[in-house]
Amino acid sequence: MTFNYTTFEESKLEFIEITPASEIPNGERLFIDLGENPIVIFNIAGQLFAISDTCTHDDGPLGDGELRGFNVVCPRHGAEFDVRTGKVMKMPAVVDIPAYPVQIRDGVIFLGVPKDA
């Protein structure tokens, strides 16, 4: 089972309007709640990436963590996840986190979430 929704066909996703792209300048991040799911969107060198804001190690929030390249480092125990795919890159976490596709349409950020979620 994969949680990397960036690989899903668009027909299986619903794109939700989030905010104007200008709200997340280069190097910034934005925290949102989609239903009960906290999500963080990063702007890394002008590209946007969205992941779940919950570490799979001990459910700590991830989004305040330092970035190392495309990895975010969990502030609690140092697990690392690739923000492009949600893939776990470093222990102590062993389970990937969801990654969501981000699109910009007419200057507005849309987040792709699975239709059945």
Ligand code: FES
């Ligand atoms: S809660 Fe993230 S590494 Fe432990």
